[in-house]
Amino acid sequence: MSDEKNQILDQDENLMDHDYDGIKELDNPPPRWIMLMFYITIGWSIIYGAYYFWLKEGPHQDAEYEAKSMKHDQKYQITSLDADALVAFTDEASLAAGKQVYTDMACMACHGLNGEGNAVGPNLTDEFWIHGCDIQSVFNIIKNGEPAKGMTAFKGQISDEKIQQVASYVMSLKGSNPANAKAAQGVKCE
Structure with missing residues (x-):
């Protein structure tokens, strides 16, 4: 019985003057941990605002975007090579690097391990080419792809230098005549 009296007395202490249709309002303060989180949030927002906006110490999102874009362009050399x-x-080192890129990017899935072609991709070792047989054409098709034929664009995945290396490697495969080569496709290169 005394517990009920204590609860009623506690309610009476917190009872406010508001009364609406017999419903009385109690003024219960929030728990201390919630108030602590509230004050920490306010303090953090003041520090954040001062650092980024009032004192202008931190970079704005536009400056961060430009810095990240510049870093990305340098990494992938987006506009550094003209086709x-x-x-x-x-040279052997560049052709070996091109062969490594050919392997790493899984070009053999469509063009075969030795460039002989398969059911998906054309033969890269014969004299007949679909999109041109000069270094510029090969570079462009690797860089920009050919979605209609299923060729993936690699410009966002590897740098222009690596594209040039793998294009050089593909050019070096001409006339290698591997076993199980796919039938000729495209126009004969002169």
Whole structure:
């Protein structure tokens, strides 16, 4: 019985003057941990606002975006190589690097392990090519892809230098005549 009296007395202490249709309002304060979180949030927002807006110490989101875009462009060399000024690499190191890119990017899934072609991709070792057989054409098809034929664009996945290396490697496969080569497709290159 005394517990009920204590509860009633506690309610009477917190009872406010508001009364609406017999419903009385109690003034119960929130728990201390909620109030602590509330004050920490207010303090953090003041520090954040001062750092980024009033003192202008931190970078704005526009500056962060520009910095990240610049870093991305440098990593992938987005506009560094002009397709018209390309030359095919012929040194062993570049061709080995091109072969490694060919393997790493799983080009053999469509073009075969030795460029012989398969049910999906064309033969890269014969004299007949679908999209041109010069280094510029090969570079462009690797970089920009050919969605209608199922060729993936690799410009967002590897750098222009690596595209040039793999294009040079593909050019070096011409005339290698691997076993099980796919029938000729496209136009004969002169």
